[in-house]
Amino acid sequence: MRYSALLALLLSVSSLFASERDATTVEQTNVELKKVRAEAAQIREELAQAKAQKEEAFASIKAEEELLKKNSSMHISVVGQGVAPMNTSSPAQAYALAKRAAIADAYRSIAEKVKGVRIDGQDTIKNMMIQKSTVRTYVQAMVKNANIVETTFKEGLCEVEMEIMISHSDFAQ
Structure with a gap:
């Protein structure tokens, strides 16, 4: 007890x-x-x-x-670059091909500024590691009345300065 x-x-x-x-x-x-x-x-x-x-x-x-407002216009200036290919038959051909590439690059730059760029990307992943990564860019636009301001060619590189004036009425539907 x-x-x-x-x-x-x-x-x-x-x-x-x-x-x-x-x-x-x-x-x-x-x-x-x-x-x-x-x-x-x-x-x-x-x-x-x-x-x-x-x-x-x-x-x-x-x-x-900078926005394009009604009854106004905008000046766009770009520089395109092109490289002369190595397998040309003459310096004149190298210059002509480099200039053509530079003009195409300048048109692309104008289209990017005016209409924008579409970007698509895709990654392939295996075992938690990237196997393949792909990025594609697209530009789709009609560029009219662009003017070449200046062309320079030095050491196989051609640069073309191009400008365009766009107005609101160009885009009005």
Whole structure:
């Protein structure tokens, strides 16, 4: 009987210490939870600020972007480059082929500026590694009334400066 009373006393004392330990653990957990919530709120605030800065940057870029407005025109100037092939029969042929390539490059640059570029990409992945990556660009436009301003040929490279004036009425439907 004495042992059972002693055992009951020990069990009650140990449960008293356990409940104090549990209360301390709960308090520590609550303190840590408050810290985590404060950090999360700070991160949300930083994300909101970053989003606002990004939107502001896009707005400023859009404001700076030159747009073709009604009853107005725009001057576009580009430089095209072409290289003379190695297997030509004469320097005149090399010059003519390089100039033709430079003019085609200049027309492509004008078309990119006026109509934009379509880009298609495809990646082939095997065993979590890129096996093949392909990027294709497309430009489809009709360019009329472009003028060659200057042509230079030096060491097999031909550069052609070309310009065009476009107006809003060219694109009005």
